[in-house]
Amino acid sequence: MTARTYLPLILSLSCAIGVSAQSEALNGPAPTQHNLMPVPLSARFDTGRLPVNKSFTVAVRGQVDPRLKAGIDRALRRIEGRTVLELARGLAGDGATATLVLESGGPGKAVPSVEEDESYSLEVSDRQAVLKAPTTVGVLRGLETLLQLLDSDREGYFVPAVQIQDRPRFPWRGLMIDVARHFQPMDVLKRNLDAMAAVKLNVLHWHLTEDQGFRIESKKFPRLHQLGSDGHFYTQEQAREIVTYARERGIRVVPEFDLPGHATSWLVAHPELGSAPGPYTIERKSGIFEPALDPTREEVYKFLDTFFGEMAVLFPDTYLHIGGDENEGKQWDRNPKIQAFMKTKGIKDNHALQTYFNKRLLQILKKHGKTMMGWDEIFQPDLPQEVVIHSWRGPGALAEAAKKGYKGVLSAGYYIDLIFPTSQHYVVDPIPTDSTLTEAEAAHVLGGEATMWSEWVSPDTIDSRIWPRTAAIAERLWSPRTVTDLDDMYRRLAVTSVRLEEVGLTHEKNQAMLLRRLAQGRDIGPLQTLVSVVEPVKEYRRNQQRPQTMLSPLTGLIDATRPDSDAARRFAATVDGLLSDAPLFEAHSQQVRNTLTQWRNAGPELEAMIDRSPALHEARPLAKDLNELGTTGLEALSYISRGVTPAPEWRTARLAALDQAAKPKGALEFPVIPSVRQLVIAASELHQLKQMTPAQWKTQVKNLAAPPKRTGN
Ligand code: ACM
DSSP: OOHHHHHHHHTGGGGGGGOOOOOTTEESOOSSOOOOSSOOSEEEEEEEEEEEOTTOOEEEESOOOHHHHHHHHHHHHHHHHHHOOOOOOSOOSOTTTOSEEEEESOOOOSSOOTTOOOOEEEEEOSSOEEEEESSHHHHHHHHHHHHHHOEEETTEEEEEEEEEEEOOSOSEEEEEEEOSSSOOOHHHHHHHHHHHHHTTOOEEEEEEEETTEEOBOOSSSTHHHHHHSTTOOBOHHHHHHHHHHHHHTTOEEEEEEOOSSSOHHHHHHOGGGBSSOOOOOOOOSOSOOOOOBOTTOHHHHHHHHHHHHHHHHHSOSSEEEOOOOOOOOHHHHHOHHHHHHHHHHTOOSHHHHHHHHHHHHHHHHHHTTOEEEEEGGGOOTTOOTTSEEEEOSOHHHHHHHHHTTOOEEEOTTOOGGGOOOHHHHHTOOSSOTTOOOOHHHHTTEEEEEEEEOOTTOOTTTHHHHHTTHHHHHHHHHHSOTTOOOHHHHHHHHHHHHHHHGGGTOOTTHHHHHHHHHHHTSSOOHHHHHHHHTOEEOSTTHHHHHSOOOTTSOOOSHHHHOOSSOHHHHHHHHHHHHHHHOGGGHHHHHHHHHHHHHHHHHHHHHHHHHHHHOGGGTTHHHHHHHHHHHHHHHHHHHHHHHHTOOOOHHHHHHHHHHHHHHTSOBTTEEOTTHHHHHHHHHHHHTGGGGGGSOHHHHHHHHHHHHSOOOOOOO
């Protein structure tokens, strides 16, 4: 019996899994699959459609505040950009006949607040769309929904008839951008603010100071930015511009000044604030460093009082982040004056000393009208309850803080710099289903933030590390908890990713640019094949495997690759289909064969390119691996198709070769290897099929195909 006749039996099991569980909140028959991200609280689709053509007009009922007017203009320009229709400028006078009618209950708060009402309702019929919200912020959110609903077919552009009621699950939905390790110019921040607004994120957490850079102008202490930034800092005027730009889009700006550790750049200019005499120089490496402010000296608090007085005015948000992470206190241990101070005051260890510092800082921030926030190291027994805990080391701290009455924000699980797949972030919930928090305790959990630490991103690559994955995190923080279907998330994410280019993001297009530069030419086809199936190594392994400093160019092959390879995920699904779905065996095997052939052929083509471009030398072993993966997969597929079981030596040799290919090179790895391994196992286990149930067989293939555990990197 051939494999082909067996395949119907083999994996009928996987069919049961594919049922798409839409949000419980989405009711009624949807005429089309929607592409909304985040999914709204409730959406009832109907059968009609509102045509969008060049007679599209917008009317506002009631007050038109400047932010609303600017938001309408931006939305119209984006509709024009997508549809190539030139639309009427300005607002229509007549609410009865306009295509889109907006109603805002008021302009919203002058300084955006965590309590801002972001809710809205959107009703689209075949005659008109009506968007209503208590404030302009809600209208802005609803306009983004409308832009996501805009669809097209042979008849033209349209918005499907729908009734949406929407509001966020969490009030704090943020993106942290570290502009200190690698400075990010204004246009990078602005396009990311536009993208945040497009997926309804509402907090830019601006990580402004670090060991590697002090990025904000201080008029009180100008040496800080003059000596601590290599000339790459934001002027106060630029900071105000970002705050205004963010507010226009309903986004708060929370600045972070990391203290008392991560503070080398402060001490370059002001070594007198440090716990060791110095001198200090701007740090060029990544990691945890010793320099820390001296918490025992009154001049330090005097300095911070003046500095935060200045920053409190510049950044109007109520919240101010003081960092507080990863201070190991080594300088404190070695400083006899600090040790003597601790003894006199009965301060038992460095944690208690940092809490002493934090409490002094809290008084300063309160004086300047700010609520203090810090990473979860500051969560120590003596910390006043008014401080907000930003959890990064694990979800436990957030729950513990909430139980003790502290407000908190979650970033553990949303570390997008670690290069994990979107699915891994998507399943992280600030209040998971097994949470033991009471309703009152759960209300202390304000939300979450994706964190873009910038050790390994340049202005050319940062978008590709943030997007599109952050759109899925945005959904987790906005949508009902029940919205969890991974396949549907990835389907909508692919659409969202392309639409995010409309606001100027470079996450898609810069890959080809980087490859052209590496290849020194336009012919990058084989390189594109390679980068489509490799990913940077996860967690902090990049720096171990391919050490660089903050001054190194970020223009290598690794920088052109992206997290969460679409091609790998598609290949895995097709291989799975091939092994599970007999009626489609031919179609799947043709698709798998085409892909494998492309990999096999790309190898030698890449070799020729690498010979011409020394910058590509890292790709040489990867080109060989890619060729190997293609060849191995094609052999396995041939065995499966012919129903011929290969000799045991073939399997041993192929699996050993795959193990070699699985070792990262140039800090890159192939996420497609488990699928190729699955093909090899399937081919070599064909003879066992008669003795196994389909379920057993599938389990066997999956188990045997699991990649070997790697240790040490
Ligand atoms: C952190 O990642 N050190 C907050």
